[in-house]
Structure formats: C-alpha cells, structure tokens
Amino acid sequence: MTVFILVAGAFTGPYVWRDTAARLTAEGAEVHTAALTGLGGRAAGPGEAVDLETHIADVLAVIDSVAVESGGDIVLVGHDYGIHPALGAADRRARSIARIVHLDSGMPRDGVPALAAVPDQRLREELTEGGGEPTGLLPPARDAWSRWGSTAGLSEAALDGLTALAAPQPLGTLLQPLRLTGAVAAVPVTGVLCTNNGPGIELVQLMVDLGEPAIQALADPRVTFFELATGHWPMLSCPAELAEVLTEAAAGRGHRLKPADTAEPPPHLRPFLLDVPERPRERTGNTDLYLPEGPGPHPAVVIVHGGPVPAGARPTPRDWPTFTGYARYVAGRGAVAATVDHRLHAFTDYGRAAEDVAAAVERVRADPRVDADRIALWFFSGGGPLTADWLAAPPAWLRCLAVNYPILAPLPSWGVADARFHPVRAVARAGKLPIVLVRAGREMAEIAATVEEFLTAARRCGADVEVVDVPDGRHGFETLGPTDEARHAVRRAVEAVLARLTA
CATH class of the missing domain: 3.40.50.1820 (Alpha/Beta hydrolase fold, catalytic domain)
Structure with a gap:
C-alpha cells in the first residue's frame, strides 16, 4: 500500500488537502496530513518559539507513527514552504521514505532558510529587516495571495476559504536555516510543476542544458517530473488531477530530464x-x-x-x-x-x-x-x-x-x-x-x-x-x-x- 503524508505550505493547514486526500483514499491509498504547530496543529504555548525545527518534529511524528502502523511505502509530499519541514524530516528518516514530492516548491539546500524561496523580493527584504508581527507573519488579504504564487484556477469560493482559514506563519519557520546531513539525497524525488506559476519541464530542461550546477541533480534518473496547468494551489484548483499525478509519482512514473553531459551538444x-x-x-x-x-x-x-x-x-x-x-x-x-x-x-x-x-x-x-x-x-x-x-x-x-x-x-x-x-x-x-x-x-x-x-x-x-x-x-x-x-x-x-x- 502507498502511504501519502501531505505537508501544506505557508499560512495553510491540513484542510487544503481535503479533496485531494479523499480522491487518493478512494483509489486505495492511505493518507495522512501533517498538522504543523500553529498552522492547523497544536497551538504554540506561551512564550514558545516556533521555528523550522518545530515543524520538522511535527512531520517526524507522523512518519514515525505511520512506519509503525502500516509499513507501506511512504510518499512524502511538500507543498510550497511545506517542502522544508518535509525534507528536514526525510533527512532523518531516509530509510522510511520511498519518495519525496516537491509540489510547486523550490529546491531547499542545507544552511538556507525558507525565506530564500519566498517569491516576493520586497517581502524577503522586509522580513530580513525584522518585519512581521511578534506572533508571526500575518496571512495575505484576499487580494494579496499572488505575492505567494499564482492564484490561477482558484474559484471565488476556494479563494474565500483559503483566506478565511489562513493562519499567521511563525517567523522562525522562515528564518531558521534548514539543516541536512545529506542522507535525503538517496531518496527518489518527483517535482510537480504548476505552469501557471513558474517554469514547466521544457524550461527546466533548458536550465540543465545551460550547465547550472544546482540544476544538474534534476537529471538524475531517480528524479521525475509532472506538469499541472494551474496556479500555485493545485490541491484547491484541480484536486482530481493532482491526486492522479501523485499516484503516478508514487509508482515512479513521470518525465525524466536529459543530462547535460551527453555526446550530443545541447x-x-x-x-x-x-x-x-x-x-x-x-x-x-x-x-x-x-x-x-x-x-x-x-x-x-x-x-x-x-x-x-x-x-x-x-x-x-x-x-x-x-x-x-x-x-x-x-x-x-x-x-x-x-x-x-x-x-x-x-x-x-x-x-x-x-x-x-x-x-x-x-x-x-x-x-x-x-x-x-x-x-x-x-x-x-x-x-x-x-x-x-x-x-x-x-x-x-x-x-x-x-x-x-x-x-x-x-x-x-x-x-x-x-x-x-x-x-x-x-x-x-x-x-x-x-x-x-x-x-x-x-x-x-x-x-x-x-x-x-x-x-x-x-x-x-x-x-x-x-x-x-x-x-x-x-x-x-x-x-x-x-x-x-x-x-x-x-x-x-x-x-x-x-x-x-x-x-
């Protein structure tokens, strides 16, 4: 049995996965959503500093409970910011994870905070200079979600719900550097690219062809890719299509990039x-x-x-x-x-x-x-x-x-x-x-x-x-x-x- 653990992105919690999780379950998978502290999980205690390590611990708790209970192949899915605690946890439980899915997310690196992946450059500068409220970075207003990614494909009702249920993002989760031992590099990876928000497979292949060192690992045969023609929140805009892609990813299918160092010139x-x-x-x-x-x-x-x-x-x-x-x-x-x-x-x-x-x-x-x-x-x-x-x-x-x-x-x-x-x-x-x-x-x-x-x-x-x-x-x-x-x-x-x- 495939076991999916779904980790939501900034400001959001397990609720965003409702429709996708239902479809995966209907297809015979076991599905768990990681409830991160302050974002749908437990509330932070008085004076408690919630940072990336807190959220890594939240994901580890789900991995450990699943590994004991089911013994199935665990596919860990991280959306947006969620890929940071997902990778941090997978690095410590690499033998328990069958595949990591980067759902419209970046490529976090050791020593780099999630702040580096925030798309809005001015917002990054504001946070670096100490912006935000003591309780965390306030969630976007209804018309400001585009600062965090394209809202293409979201219905008015979905955008209303996203706004109503959003919670402040603890600043420490964005500012604390991710620490990786390198163990996670052995885990197969799938990237799901939402093409209304960023590059598709062809553009990523072009970057590989250009020889960008940080991109070369994406041409590893253990790395696969899928595209979804939607914005940054596919679990809300196209949950059926996303569930299908995640099922295919779990089976190791998907597009593989061509390495740059072949005999044929790029x-x-x-x-x-x-x-x-x-x-x-x-x-x-x-x-x-x-x-x-x-x-x-x-x-x-x-x-x-x-x-x-x-x-x-x-x-x-x-x-x-x-x-x-x-x-x-x-x-x-x-x-x-x-x-x-x-x-x-x-x-x-x-x-x-x-x-x-x-x-x-x-x-x-x-x-x-x-x-x-x-x-x-x-x-x-x-x-x-x-x-x-x-x-x-x-x-x-x-x-x-x-x-x-x-x-x-x-x-x-x-x-x-x-x-x-x-x-x-x-x-x-x-x-x-x-x-x-x-x-x-x-x-x-x-x-x-x-x-x-x-x-x-x-x-x-x-x-x-x-x-x-x-x-x-x-x-x-x-x-x-x-x-x-x-x-x-x-x-x-x-x-x-x-x-x-x-x-």
Missing part, C-alpha cells in the same frame, strides 16, 4: 539554421562587433541574449550559434551587428543586466563606423523583460525593437511583478516605435501566455507590432532543427528589422 550549441559565412569580428569588453562591407557609417543591430544564464557557462552567449548566426547574417545584409554578454545570472539580476546592455548600446553608437541615429535592439527569450525600459521611453535613435520567443511579463514565481521590467505594462508608452515579434507556435505555455498578454496590451494602445509566426517552431527554434518554415521566419524577421532601420 540545443543552444547546435548549428544555426542558416548557412552564413564568417564575418570580421571585433571584441571589446562584453561586446562583439560584426562589420559589413564598406567604411560606413552603417545602421546597427544590437543583439541581446536571454537567461538567466549561469555565471560559469562556457561558451558565453555571444559565442552561441544563434547569436553569431544572426550577427553574421545582419552584417552580410549591410548593417553592423553587435552581440552582448550581460550579467543576467538570476531573476534578481535584471537591474545590472539592463546596465550592461545600456552601456553596450552606447559603446556601439559611439563607434565611428556606426550611424548612431539608426539603431535596432533585438532581445531573445528571458531577455524580454529588458525591453521594458526601451518601450517606456524610446529614444529617437531607436528605430526598431525586436523580440524572439520572449518572456514579456514576469512569471509569478520570479517575485518581480511590481518591478520595472514588465513589457506588458511598458508598451502603452512605446508610441510609434516599430516592434517586430517572432512568435513560436510550439512555445512553452507559461511564456506564450505573456506574449498574448503583450499583444493584447499592444492592440489596446495601438502600438506598431509586426508578428512573425513560426507555427511549428519551439523556443530557441534556430538551433532545434532547420525547417523551411523556420528559415523563412528568420529571413523575414531580419528583413523587417533592417527595413525599419533604413526607412
């Missing part, structure tokens, strides 16, 4: 889909210039990669085939092309990445071979949020802004929804700036949603947007296998950008 390092000849290239600092024939001055296209890209990734993006391919093609068509390395290594790095890009643009404009009044900026993928500054206040010399398969609004799990890097909001101030948007028809759902949101906002304000569709294209299609459709889209996009540069 997708981002495969050849560009067009056969473009080499061009003269000059490297200065973080910027490479690809030069056309003739003395100039020539219009210029500044190509900006996406991310986040691990700081230690080699080669760096300006040497990736997609960007060298576009740069050579643009230079062969008579414009200067510039590729830029910037410091977008985490979702919190957009500010310094924007500084890097702005400095590179000025460096390009200052080159005597460049017509400083005819510049296009071309952003890719996770570089999309960097367009916001340029959309909000386009300078006269910016003749075109292009984006390929971009992220155009922060994903809820980034915790930067109120930051300046929000192109959907910025496009209303773009005026007559021409925009070329290359849209992949097989885009990841979470990214495609931001593109559609952007196009809706652009239509509302009358922005000048030309969409170049690649119906069968995927994210990063330029190196994922050449097709006539994709080649045509690349040529059309380059022609559209250059036409606006020379108009």
